[in-house]
Amino acid sequence: MTEEQLALKAKNEQRMEELGYKCRREKVVGSSIPKKICDTREQREARANKDREIISDMIRTTPAENF
Secondary structure, rough: OOOHHHHHHHHHHHHHHOOOOOOEEEEOOOOOOOOOEEOOOHHHHHHHHHHHHHHHHHHHHOOOOOO
């Protein structure tokens, strides 16, 4: 790699680190081949908040059982 390419690579890696960019492998239903999923810290936090809202809504709207 040239010095310019190395500098660009280092800059990209630094930016990815700042954004909290991470990749993971997740199993996909109906396939034995895991899929690579990459996202930023902000995307993970937004998904976690949305998941919490959905669970909260489910708990609030679930009728209480009579014992």
